[in-house]
Amino acid sequence: MANSKKPESSKVYLAELANQVPSSSRRDFLKKGVKFSTGLAASIATGEAISNNLPPNIPSWSKSLGTGVVSTPYGIPSKFENNVIRRTVPWLTADKISSISMSPIQELKGIITPNGLVFERYHAGAPTVNPDEHRLMIHGLVDNPLIFTMDDLMRFPSESVINFLECPANGGMEWRGPQMEALQFTHGMISCCEWTGVRLSTLLEEVGVQANGKWVLAEGADGAGMSRSIPMDKALDDALIVYAQNGEKLRPEQGYPVRLFNPGWEGNTSVKWLRRLEIGDKPWHHREETSKYTDLMPDGRARRFSYEQEANSVITSPCPENPWGEKGSYEIEGLAWSGRGKIKHVDVSIDGGVTWRPARLKGLVLAKALTRFSLPFKWDGAPSLLQSRAIDETGYVQPTLTQLRDVRGTNSIYHKNSIHTWQLHSNGKIKNVQLK
């Protein structure tokens, strides 16, 4: 029957075929169209209103009342900030369930990433875990295996730390050459939060690790049962069992209700939705530490258990998303971090690494945390090659891309921490480039 007439839209046509959509749908569709054009008109009107809001006029918001308390019981950012969102690169993975998104670090200030903007990495999607029905089990080579409820975990003394969390694939799209015209895509697989929880060492003392217990298997409650082998040294050093971030309970994306957190180490070791820790005498060599998260070298051999995120840095302003305008005074600003400790220095070059000058570290300078650097700059409009170079407290100097490629080739996917180059054009625009 429906074949005889041309459909208004294929969607409506299909719905009619399926006999499931009320006949009002076409009207809805038209209404939506109308709504859209009304929206356009409204935004033009707003555009005019803006000029009326500038001095010497009194702005409209100064002559009216605003919204009342708890009009948004859980506050959200200003509608003018709706461009500050996580983004993904669709062609990077087969689907969005086992995939990654990036934090908009080009828009963020200070060192703390707001909870809704922390990058996401899922191996089987983010599960919805009921905290009342969630348990953390610790067993294996222990004297006293234990199973904890969330209430149990919160009775232990808690600690809070500010640490970055970074995917080892951050920057990994650019081993062979520059690909991404956006800071969010070149460096956005990193976030930094205040994490609160119980020291793993406290829980391990509670269960009594036996003398031959040298490794900890951490396993998630997600569909992937994400699992990693963690050496006992790290577990006893600074690993945390985390249930809160930036003052509130973990977000589902970050492992609600509880996750492991290994400061300074590649993000996937900080297993989310943590359900089980098994103590053993050897590593397990599971999929996410053999097939994935191992680093293939040019000789065909591969590094395993490459846990640490080495010192890295990037200029966040200017960047492709934050170009400069006319010549004049600007602040070259950026982020530096090291999984081995504190950032000691950051140097900035405007000539592609021929000469360097020290930038100022500003705000908190914490071990294994994002650190801000700043270098005020009077730009004369000349084209430039902007770089930053981090040095951490171990004395490690962030390598050039050539140095990294000389050792690792271009197929190791992970741990690309080389000096990054932005090409500043005389019109203030920034391009992502690499130097040979």
Add this chain to the structure above:
Amino acid sequence: MCNLNKSFVAAFFIILISISPGLFAADSGHFGIGKKPTNEEIAGWDIDVRPDGKGLPKGQGSVLQGEELYEAKCASCHGLFGEGEGRWPPLAGGEDSLTNDRPEKTVGSYWPYASTLWDYINRAMPFTAPKTLSISEVYAITAYVLYLNDLIEDDFVLTQDNLASINMPNEENFYIDNRPDTNNARCMNNCKDPNKIIVVQSLRGITPEQAQESSDTPKTTQSSLSETAIAGKATYTTSCLVCHDSGVAGAPKISDKETWTKRLEQGIDTLVKHATLGFQGDTGLMPAKGGNLALTDEQVKNAVHYMIEAE
């Protein structure tokens, strides 16, 4: 007098206890929080397997059994011969490719241990319905993937006793992280010859679009969906999207309305039946319930309606 004495002693005793340092848990070493799990609780969750075979449950599965299971539950993403569909991981091939410009890292060419395959299939596969395979199915599918990589013969029966003895060709080529592996110096002046700098530009056209729709026009267009379709959206997202969003393995893409129109000419009931019971089409294989047999018939029906109606 006597009574008074007693209460004095009792009060003294209480004070003594309350100032005793033994009450501070950090000093005593134990908090006494949590309970001892039962053996059944541990056994239900203790699923991990190690290269030496520790953790493998008693069981077995043959290459032959694995072939049928693999084709029904795995091939739609990983390809009939383990070659991988779309961007889903290839499982076989790639021998001697690890030093190539484009290495192919598969179970046979890269994975160091066979136990990893058993463990991963058991904990995470099939992708849309993890932890639904029986122990013998995991053995059988593991055997078949090893067979696809020419690591075992076609008459092989994989068991808890022989899995650890299967040699993986690339096992010896892994080594412990030996970074730092670069030694850059903190040079400040004349660090390189400015005339020798070559600037490599980025590839154009692959950076995703970053413009964001105004939040004034929220994308809540669900009102035009039927109730059946609305009910099916969650199932679609968790169980169908994986193939039907990208069109992997010949699956009709949700956005390809022309294909759906053609399919619908058979009637909605036929479509639901194919989705529920499985169907071999011209372009690909639809596994029963998309491989997630935990779904109810109602959920599958709703998801089909969602896919037809969604924009």
